[in-house]
Amino acid sequence: MTINRRDLMHLSLLATAMGAVPFNSSLAATHKDNAVQDHSHDFDFFFGDWKVHHRYLKARLAGSTEWLEFDGTTRAQPLLNGLGNVDDNFLDKPGDPYRAATIRAFDPKTNTWAIWWIDGRTPTGLIDPPMLGKFENGVGTFLSDQEINGKPTKVRFIWTPKGATAAQWEQAFSADGGKTWETNWIMQFARTHSPVLELRQYTLKPGQRDTLIDVFEKNFVEGQETLGMTLPGMFRDADRPDRFVWLREFADMDARGKALPAFYYGPVWQAHRNVANDTMIDSDNVLLLKPAWSGADFPKYGERAPIGTTGSAKGMVIAQVHYFGASVPDGFVSAWSEAMPARIAAAGGKFLSACVTADVENNFPRLPIREGEHVFIAFTLFDGTDAKPIALPPEMAKQVQATETLRLIPTARSRIHA
Secondary structure (H helix, E strand, C coil): CCCCCCHHHHHHHHHHHHCCCCCCCCCCCCCCCCCCCCHHCHHHHCCCCEEEEEEEEEECCCCCCEEEEEEEEEHHHHHHHHHHEEEEECCCCCCCCCECCCCCCCCECCEEEEEEEEEEECCCEECCEEEEEECCCEEEEEEEEEEEECEEEEEEEEEEEECEEEEEEEEEECCCCCCCEEEEEEEEEEECCCCEEEEEEEECCCCCCCHHHHHHHHHHHHHHHHCECCCCEEEEECCCCCCEEEEECCHHHHHHHHHHHHHHCCHHHHHHHHHHHHCCCCEEEEEEECCCCCCCCCCCCCCCCCCCCCCCCCEEEEEEEEECCCCCCHHHHHHHHHHHHHHHHHHEEEEEEEECCCCCCCCCCCCCCCCCEEEEEEEEEEECCCCCCCCCCHHHCCCCCEEEEEEEECCCCCCCCC
C-alpha cells in the first residue's frame, strides 16, 4: 500500500491527540511496555526546542562544492506513549522559506526506528521509503534505498547527540551501492530554553491598585529578577479599576521551582508582604502558559524606567484569551500563526507573543494556578489606548468556546510599552 504525505500527517496528528506525552523539554518517555527494548529511548535527547543552522549542498551527486547556509527552528515531542515522535520544522531557506515535519516510529520486534520526512511544499506527494536504523555507541545510523533522478541511490542519515544542548544530523547519498558517500545536508542543533509564563490577575480592594503598584515596582521587580525570573510587563486593567495584571517568566519549570521559594521565603517578600497582601481580595487568578510555538515567547525589551518612576507608560496591550474544551488544537495554532500576524500589522499593532496552557504540575503549590483549563492567548501591542481586539477569521472562531479580552495599560516600569 502506498501512502501520501497528507495521509501520513493526519495519522501523526491523530496519534498525537490520542497518545502524546505532554510536551516538556526535560521529559523522557519512561512508561513503556516491558517488551520494548533500550533502543526505544534513542530520540529522547531530542525532545524540546532547537535553533538550527543548515548547510545544504546546492547540487547533489554532481560534484558540487557550493553550499547554501541558512537558519531555522525545530520543536520535537513524543507521541504514541513514547513509541514514536514528531518534530515540526521551519527552514528559512533564502527565497524559499518553508515548513516540514519528521515522523518517527519504533518497532519493538526489530528494535529499529522508521523515519519519514514531510516537505510542507508538497503535502500531497508520495512518501519516500522510510529510513531504518538505530543508535549504536552514541551515533544513530539510518539507511534506505531510493530512486533519485531516475537512478538507484542509497540514502544515509547520521545523528550525533553532543551533550544535552547540541546535536548534529547529516544526510548523504551514494550512487555506487555504498562504496562512497557524498554528504549533502548538515543540521547543527542548539537547544533553546523552554520558558513558562505566568499571567497573573489580582483583584484588589477598591482604591488600592496604585498602592500595590507602588510597593511592587519599588521592591518586587528587581527582587525577583535578581533571582533569575523575568517580568516582561505590569499593567493596569483598563476596564477593571481594581485589577492589577502582570507577567512573570521562567527559563523552564525547574527554574520556576527554584526561584519561587527563593523569593517568597526570602527577605524582600517577607519585608513587604503585609503591605501587598492588605491590598488584595484575590491573587489566585493565574494561568501557567508556554509559547504556542518555538519563538512565540515574549521578546526582551530594553531598560526599565528607574525605581521611583510613577504613572503609566505609553501604549496598550490587548490580550485575547481563547478558551477550548480540550487541549488547544494544533490546527488552530498553525492557522493563527499564518493568518493573524498580517491582520495585526494591518490594524497598526505589534505581535508580542502567543501562548497556550502549560499542561504541567504546579511545582510551587503555595501559589495556586487555574487548572483544568485550555487556552490560547495572543498578546498584541498598540501605540494608542483606544485599540480594539482583532477578530479571528470565522472558520477559526468556530473552534473557540469563549473569548475573553484584556485591555492593559503598561505601568511606568513595565518593559512592554509603546
